[in-house]
Amino acid sequence: MNPYLFILGRDPLLSRTELQNFCDEILYDERESLLLAENLKFENPRDLPQTKEQIFLDRLGGTIRFAKVIGEFESEKEVFASILQNILDQKPDGKLHLGISSFGWRREPTKALLSKIKNTLREEYDRNCRVVNIDGRTLDSGKIFGDRLLQKGFEFVIWKKHAAGFESKAAQDSNPTFLLAQTVASQNLRNYTLRDRGKDFRDARMGMLPPKLAQILISLSNPDWDDVVIDPFCGSGTVNIEAAIMGYKTIGSDLDATRVRRAQENFEQMAEKFRYEKSHGDFFMIDAEKFPIQKTSGIIATEGFLGDVYEKHATREKIQSESQKILSLWQNLLKNLEDSSLHTLSFCLPAWNFQGKTISLSENLFAKLGQSSYIPSALFNGKRTFIYSRPGSFVGREICVLQKK
Numbered sequence: 001m002n003p004y005l006f007i008l009g010r011d012p013l014l015s016r017t018e019l020q021n022f023c024d025e026i027l028y029d030e031r032e033s034l035l036l037a038e039n040l041k042f043e044n045p046r047d048l049p050q051t052k053e054q055i056f057l058d059r060l061g062g063t064i065r066f067a068k069v070i071g072e073f074e075s076e077k078e079v080f081a082s083i084l085q086n087i088l089d090q091k092p093d094g095k096l097h098l099g100i101s102s103f104g105w106r107r108e109p110t111k112a113l114l115s116k117i118k119n120t121l122r123e124e125y126d127r128n129c130r131v132v133n134i135d136g137r138t139l140d141s142g143k144i145f146g147d148r149l150l151q152k153g154f155e156f157v158i159w160k161k162h163a164a165g166f167e168s169k170a171a172q173d174s175n176p177t178f179l180l181a182q183t184v185a186s187q188n189l190r191n192y193t194l195r196d197r198g199k200d201f202r203d204a205r206m207g208m209l210p211p212k213l214a215q216i217l218i219s220l221s222n223p224d225w226d227d228v229v230i231d232p233f234c235g236s237g238t239v240n241i242e243a244a245i246m247g248y249k250t251i252g253s254d255l256d257a258t259r260v261r262r263a264q265e266n267f268e269q270m271a272e273k274f275r276y277e278k279s280h281g282d283f284f285m286i287d288a289e290k291f292p293i294q295k296t297s298g299i300i301a302t303e304g305f306l307g308d309v310y311e312k313h314a315t316r317e318k319i320q321s322e323s324q325k326i327l328s329l330w331q332n333l334l335k336n337l338e339d340s341s342l343h344t345l346s347f348c349l350p351a352w353n354f355q356g357k358t359i360s361l362s363e364n365l366f367a368k369l370g371q372s373s374y375i376p377s378a379l380f381n382g383k384r385t386f387i388y389s390r391p392g393s394f395v396g397r398e399i400c401v402l403q404k405k
C-alpha cells in the first residue's frame with residue numbers, strides 16, 4: 001500500500017501526536033510540518049457518502065489535508081512526466097483544474113512546472129487547463145475548498161526531501177529526491193464553521209473550545225468504537241458533538257443546569273446537520289467532583305474547567321486560588337474514577353501567561369497522583385503535556401493525557 005503525506009496544522013507536534021494512533025510514521029519533517037506515514041486505519045462505523053479518505057480526515061483536528069504518494073523521483077523531468085501521466089490517466093477528457101503545492105522547494109520552479117504542464121496539455125493534447133496557483137504559491141485549504149479543486153481536478157504535492165533539511169550525514173551526502181503525491185482529502189472548512197459558529201448556544205465569556213481541538217482531545221484518548229466518550233465539563237457540548245460526528249456514543253455533564261440543557265439542544269441541532277442519532281448523546285447535571293463510577297468502557301475527553309480568571313490584570317493571588325480549586329477538582333474526580341472502566345483521560349488545565357511567564361498546573365497534579373491507577377503519558381515527543389495557546393492570549397490550555405495502568 002502506498003504511503004500518505006500529511007500536511008499538518010498550526011501546532012504540528014500536536015497534529016503529529018494525534019496521528020500516532022491512526023498510522024505508522026515513516027518520516028516527520030518538523031521544518032515543513034509534513035508527516036509521511038503508512039498503514040492508515042480507515043475503518044469507520046458510519047455509513048457516509050464521502051470517500052474513506054475524506055471520512056478519515058474529517059475526524060482529525062490537526063491535519064489540513066493529506067495526499068497519496070505516487071512515487072519518489074530524482075529529477076524535475078521525471079516529476080513533470082509523472083504528473084502529466086497521472087492527469088491523463090485519471091481525466092482523459094474535458095477541462096482540467098490543477099494546483100501544485102511544493103514543500104522544501106522554491107516558488108519559481110513550481111511556477112515553471114505549472115506553466116510547462118499547462119502548455120503541454122494545450123499544445124500536445126488539445127486540453128484546456130485552469131491552474132489555480134499559476135504563481136507557484138503553496139495552496140491553502142481555503143483556496144482548495146473554495147475552488148472545489150479536488151472535485152473538479154487535482155492538487156499534486158511535491159516535497160523536495162533533501163532541501164527540507166534532514167540533518168543526518170547520509171541525507172546531506174545524498175542527492176535530493178522529489179516525493180510526489182496527490183491530495184485525496186482536504187479539510188471541510190464550511191462544516192467546521194457551522195459547528196463552531198452555528199451552534200444555537202455559545203458562551204463567548206467562558207471561551208469556546210474549537211471543534212478541531214475537541215477532535216484532537218478525543219483522538220488522544222484513542223477510543224474503541226464501542227467506547228463511550230465522556231465530557232464531565234461539557235459546557236455547550238462541543239466534545240459531545242464531535243464524538244457523535246465521528247461515530248461514538250457520548251455523555252455530557254456539567255454543574256450548571258442551563259448549560260446541560262443547552263448542550264443537549266446544541267447536540268440535537270447538530271444531529272440533523274451532521275446526520276447522527278440524537279439518541280447517541282446523554283446529558284446530565286453532575287458535579288464532576290462527584291462523578292459516578294463508570295462501568296461501561298470509555299474515555300474522557302474534555303476541555304475541563306479553566307478557572308474564573310480571564311482578564312490580563314488578574315492578580316497572582318487570584319490565579320493561585322483558582323489553581324488550588326482546579327487541582328482539588330481534578331484530584332477528587334480522579335479519585336472517583338479509580339474503579340471505573342475508563343481507560344484514557346484527555347483534558348486541559350489552564351496555563352496562564354502571567355507577566356511574561358507561564359503558570360501551569362500539570363506537574364503539581366501529576367505529583368499528587370500518588371497511588372492512582374492513572375499515569376501521565378509522555379505522548380508529545382517525550383513530553384507529558386502540550387500547551388495550546390494563541391499569541392497574546394492570557395489563558396492557554398495545557399493538554400494532559402492520563403492512562404490506566
Ligand SMILES: C[S@@+](CC[C@H](N)C(=O)[O-])C[C@H]1O[C@@H](n2cnc3c(N)ncnc32)[C@H](O)[C@@H]1O
Pocket residue numbers: 206207208209232233234235236237238239253254255256259286287288289303304305306329
Ligand atoms: C471551559 S467550560 C467548558 C466549555 C466546553 N468545552 C464547551 O465547548 O462549551 C467549563 C465548564 O465546566 C463547568 N464546571 C465548572 N466546575 C464544574 C464542576 N465542579 N463539575 C462539573 N462542571 C463544572 C462550567 O459550568 C463550564 O460549563
